[in-house]
Amino acid sequence: MHSEVIEVESTKDGEPVQAIYEHPWVVRFSHWVNAVALFVLVGSGLQIFRAFPSFGAKIPQKDLLNWPKAFAIGGWLGGALQWHLTFMWIYIATGLVYIGYEIFSGNYRQVLFVPRDIRGVWPMARHYFFFGPKPPATEVYNPLQKLAYSSAIVLGALSVLTGIVVWKPVQFSWLAWLMGGFHLARIWHFLVMWAIVFFLLGHLVMVVVHGWNNFMSMLTGWKTNPTPR
Amino acid sequence: MDERKFKKMNRRELLKVAPALALGAFAIPKLREPLLKKGLDFSDWASGALFRPGHRAPTFSASDLTPFEKFPINDYDVDDPGVIFDNWSLTVSGAVQKPGDYKMSDIQVLPKTRQNTRHVCVEGWDVIGRFGGTQLSEFLKMVGADPTARFVTVECADDYYESLDMATAMHPQTLLCYEMYDQPLTREHGAPVRLTVPTKIGYKQAKYLTDLKVSHVLERVGYWEDQGYSWFYGL
Structure with missing residues (x-):
């Protein structure tokens, strides 16, 4: 994705508008399918958690948080498990398609957070959160974006790995051992879910901040009036 | 590129993402149950395949x-x-x-x-x-x-x-x-x-x-x- 900028002549005033192709089809498709899967997995996961809303012993049981049913998917434990065990495959498949595509196309280079990006994180965070000056954009994604997107991929992988242990602590006993056993894996799975939700909230805020053209680029691939670089 | 051509290209690109809407089948009560049953059966099949008798x-x-x-x-x-x-x-x-x-x-x-x-x-x-x-x-x-x-x-x-x-x-x-x-x-x-x-x-x-x-x-x-x-x- 080498983001060539094209000029689109407006039929109205003849002023050319710039447009840039940012997201190839595979990325857009896997993004949206994965987004739906993530939504279902969080919702059904919360319903599953309602069956035993604790991480301690069953006896005496102390509920950690009784999640309101309105935020849950599946209606009951068995129903929620059906949703979870169905959409986990969709989630894994789209994750693998995305990662495979990024590696195969070489696009990962523009989004993967690497050590040389570290020094750019603070200036960007200062700009976003503390009204600091905007650092000059030198790449498609700024260091903070790279950090966020790369973390999301790591969290996605962790959600799958911890989920595998919760589902199959015997067949994957070595993985369970690495995570400190089944009991802890259930806690990791829960915490990773919240970390993903936290990323998602930040992601949605940024989508709103960056406006319509940016949003549309995740649907059509094309972004009009891109920020000049 | 002229604007009409650009818009047409955008629509085509949008259509390419449209198959994602197939997930909407899960929102239709009549289809939901058989689809979730399929998902559960697939998980059971995977479970059986992952089971190691000697482990x-x-x-x-x-x-x-x-x-x-x-x-x-x-x-x-x-x-x-x-x-x-x-x-x-x-x-x-x-x-x-x-x-x-x-x-x-x-x-x-x-x-x-x-x-x-x-x-x-x-x-x-x-x-x-x-x-x-x-x-x-x-x-x-x-x-x-x-x-x-x-x-x-x-x-x-x-x-x-x-x-x-x-x-x-x-x-x-x-x-x-x-x-x-x-x-x-x-x-x-x-x-x-x-x-x-x-x-x-x-x-x-x-x-x-x-x-x-x-x-x-x-x-x-x-x-x-x-x-x-x-x-x-x-x-």
């Missing part, structure tokens, strides 16, 4: 055991279906050479296995318990079960029922359990005999057994499975 569930030391009084009692109906122990026997039928009623003493002549294993409930809690009994594989050998049969189905005194795939039934840690914590099984925990299957989720490990059938075809799946839970649910 043992982790075992634990005595210090890891959950105290007996903190081992939860879960049942779908009653804690004690009132089995009369003196009259009790396990009725064996189906694809076996020696069908009939097997008394506790017939089971206890077989070698006893004791193991500290994790019991995982579908609700999310887990405990480590000490279980003693005879390997189901030994019992199946004794009754002359057809080695090509595919399922073992059990019926229980509380009308619960369950079934196991043959690979799991033959697993060395799958027990006809009659002891917990080196004491005879108590009524709430499934006396006189229950299944202990450390490679399966808790609800597969039926209590208060009365009947055992070896079969080539699965006739009775399981109480919770019939409510919509996974059949294989291997850990």
Whole structure:
């Protein structure tokens, strides 16, 4: 994705508008399918958690948080498990398609957070959160974006790995051992879910901040009036 | 590029993402159930494929055991279906050479296995318990079960029922359990005999057994499975 900028002549005033192709089809498709899967997995996961809303012993049981049913998917434990065990495959498949595509196309280079990006994180965070000056954009994604997107991929992988242990602590006993056993894996799975939700909230805020053209680029691939670089 | 051409290109690109809308099928009540059933069946198929007959569930030391009084009692109906122990026997039928009623003493002549294993409930809690009994594989050998049969189905005194795939039934840690914590099984925990299957989720490990059938075809799946839970649910 080498983001060539094209000029689109407006039929109205003849002023050319710039447009840039940012997201190839595979990325857009896997993004949206994965987004739906993530939504279902969080919702059904919360319903599953309602069956035993604790991480301690069953006896005496102390509920950690009784999640309101309105935020849950599946209606009951068995129903929620059906949703979870169905959409986990969709989630894994789209994750693998995305990662495979990024590696195969070489696009990962523009989004993967690497050590040389570290020094750019603070200036960007200062700009976003503390009204600091905007650092000059030198790449498609700024260091903070790279950090966020790369973390999301790591969290996605962790959600799958911890989920595998919760589902199959015997067949994957070595993985369970690495995570400190089944009991802890259930806690990791829960915490990773919240970390993903936290990323998602930040992601949605940024989508709103960056406006319509940016949003549309995740649907059509094309972004009009891109920020000049 | 002129604007019309650009807009057309955008629409084409948008259409390419449209297949994602197929997920909307899950929002249609009529389609939802069969689709989720497919997902559950696929997960069960994957579970079966991932199951390794020789791979043992982790075992634990005595210090890891959950105290007996903190081992939860879960049942779908009653804690004690009132089995009369003196009259009790396990009725064996189906694809076996020696069908009939097997008394506790017939089971206890077989070698006893004791193991500290994790019991995982579908609700999310887990405990480590000490279980003693005879390997189901030994019992199946004794009754002359057809080695090509595919399922073992059990019926229980509380009308619960369950079934196991043959690979799991033959697993060395799958027990006809009659002891917990080196004491005879108590009524709430499934006396006189229950299944202990450390490679399966808790609800597969039926209590208060009365009947055992070896079969080539699965006739009775399981109480919770019939409510919509996974059949294989291997850990």
